[in-house]
Amino acid sequence: xTVAFSGEGIASQIEENFPRSVVESSPKSIVVNKxxxxxxASYLKTTPxxxxxxxxxxxxxxxxxxxxxxxxxTSLQHNHSLVVKTRCYGRDSPSLPSVVSLWRxxxxxxxxxxxxxxxxxxxxxxxxxxxxxxxxxxxxxxxxYL
Amino acid sequence: MEVGEVxxxxxxxxxxxxxxxxxxxxxxxxxxxxxxxxxxxxxRNILLTSVDAMLNWSRRSSLWPVVxxxxxxxxxxxxxxxxxxxxxxxxxxxxxxxxxxxxLMITAGTLTWKMAPQVRRIYDQMAEPKWVxxxxxxxxxxxxxxxxYSVVTGYNRIxxxxxxxxxxxxxxxxxxxxxxMLHYKIAKMSIAKERR
Numbered sequence: 001x002t003v004a005f006s007g008e009g010i011a012s013q014i015e016e017n018f019p020r021s022v023v024e025s026s027p028k029s030i031v032v033n034k035x036x037x038x039x040x041a042s043y044l045k046t047t048p049x050x051x052x053x054x055x056x057x058x059x060x061x062x063x064x065x066x067x068x069x070x071x072x073x074t075s076l077q078h079n080h081s082l083v084v085k086t087r088c089y090g091r092d093s094p095s096l097p098s099v100v101s102l103w104r105x106x107x108x109x110x111x112x113x114x115x116x117x118x119x120x121x122x123x124x125x126x127x128x129x130x131x132x133x134x135x136x137x138x139x140x141x142x143x144x145y146l
Numbered sequence: 147m148e149v150g151e152v153x154x155x156x157x158x159x160x161x162x163x164x165x166x167x168x169x170x171x172x173x174x175x176x177x178x179x180x181x182x183x184x185x186x187x188x189x190r191n192i193l194l195t196s197v198d199a200m201l202n203w204s205r206r207s208s209l210w211p212v213v214x215x216x217x218x219x220x221x222x223x224x225x226x227x228x229x230x231x232x233x234x235x236x237x238x239x240x241x242x243x244x245x246x247x248x249x250l251m252i253t254a255g256t257l258t259w260k261m262a263p264q265v266r267r268i269y270d271q272m273a274e275p276k277w278v279x280x281x282x283x284x285x286x287x288x289x290x291x292x293x294x295y296s297v298v299t300g301y302n303r304i305x306x307x308x309x310x311x312x313x314x315x316x317x318x319x320x321x322x323x324x325x326x327m328l329h330y331k332i333a334k335m336s337i338a339k340e341r342r
Contacts, residue, residue: 126153132296133260134156134163140295 002074004028005082014040029070029083037086038097044073044082045102051075052082055103058110060117062143067094067119088119091144098124116141165263173303198336205249205275206332208237209325212248214268217255219282219315226318236325245271250328251305252321256284256291257298269305277332279324280307283314290314 011025021036098121118139283289288299
């Protein structure tokens with residue numbers, strides 16, 4: 001089985017390298033702020049011993065007050081995993097940094113989140129709808145849709 | 147190759163969006179009959195009873211279905227086509243991947259608006275005379291997905307349908323019964339007025 005990293009354990013390590021980047025940490029996950037998301041993601045991918053070379057999934061949750069985007073990271077080399085979350089406030093045009101340049105697998109998933117939740121990812125090479133067509137009004141997985 | 151080159155162009159997406167929107171707009175009106183220009187008198191005065199009987203017999207005895215199986219009803223269709231239920235009894239065992247060689251569309255599955263232009267295109271490419279069997283609840287009315295933002299509420303919003311086979315999914319017996327119903331319908335056709 002893949003060993004799931006404790007969020008609290010890794011939070012101190014991240015906090016050392018990126019001060020004030022961790023918003024919250026629990027045994028299951030860490031929440032980092034939007035500004036340091038890309039730097040933290042890149043650190044998690046490239047640091048020897050962590051080597052999160054594989055992005056299992058990205059998903060987004062609408063909590064009405066904010067959107068939470070969840071990154072499931074896995075290291076195939078060390079067989080361990082970690083859940084990183086980030087929060088994104090504002091419903092008009094929420095945006096987050098894209099991680100496509102780190103993990104190419106994020107391409108379609110970020111587009112899916114954009115399509116259904118309306119969060120746009122800055123730096124994505126092809127930020128447009130994926131399941132619905134151009135001209136569709138609204139983002140249907142939002143809690144306030146319809 | 148540049149990274150950008152693997153993506154579809156914005157113009158293509160915009161064109162697709164327009165096509166879907168126009169299909170959506172048209173879906174509220176009845177589908178026009180292409181043979182309306184045939185005058186009532188012509189229809190009544192041409193009598194080709196024996197020719198009709200022969201033609202209709204040959205047409206209904208070798209219906210060739212086209213591949214249009216977007217969802218789970220396809221499995222019931224596969225069962226119908228396989229040895230136990232065996233639609234080759236009706237001369238239907240050749241399921242064509244090309245719409246140009248087919249004259250029957252069995253619409254086995256949920257249709258989304260994103261997919262609708264493709265289904266319309268397959269139908270348009272089929273050679274006349276052609277028939278459509280709407281198989282399953284989704285094909286008839288959208289089924290359990292009818293209230294969704296992305297699902298077409300029945301194939302008859304897009305293309306004219308001849309026979310409706312209810313069920314979720316319909317059993318192979320039900321589909322075979324639907325095919326028999328289509329046979330009866332074809333038997334009543336006349337070449338003076340091809341379409342329903």
